[in-house]
Amino acid sequence: MPVVSRPASEPAWFKSSYSGGNATECLEAAFIPSGVLVRDSKRPAEPHLTVSARAWADFLAATPCSH
Numbered sequence: 536m537p538v539v540s541r542p543a544s545e546p547a548w549f550k551s552s553y554s555g556g557n558a559t560e561c562l563e564a565a566f567i568p569s570g571v572l573v574r575d576s577k578r579p580a581e582p583h584l585t586v587s588a589r590a591w592a593d594f595l596a597a598t599p600c601s602h
Contacts, residue, residue, distance in 0.1 A: 546572055548579070 546565030561576035571591045574583035586594070 548572075548574070548576075550576060 546567055548563045548565045551562040551564065563574050563576045563579070565572040569585075570588040571586045572583050573586060575581065
């Protein structure tokens with residue numbers, strides 16, 4: 536995996552493992568100290584959602600796991 540350099544102030548975005556394999560439905564997230572950023576990978580320059588750490592934890596707790 537290539538290493539990509541980025542400014543320290545820029546969040547490290549990653550794609551959801553549940554995103555469509557054909558690249559039509561991709562969600563990206565980035566962890567920040569206060570929570571999580573969420574954006575559409577097809578429109579990275581557009582506004583993103585900012586979710587608090589508490590709201591993200593509540594979301595994960597309410598989401599059924601499929602292991």
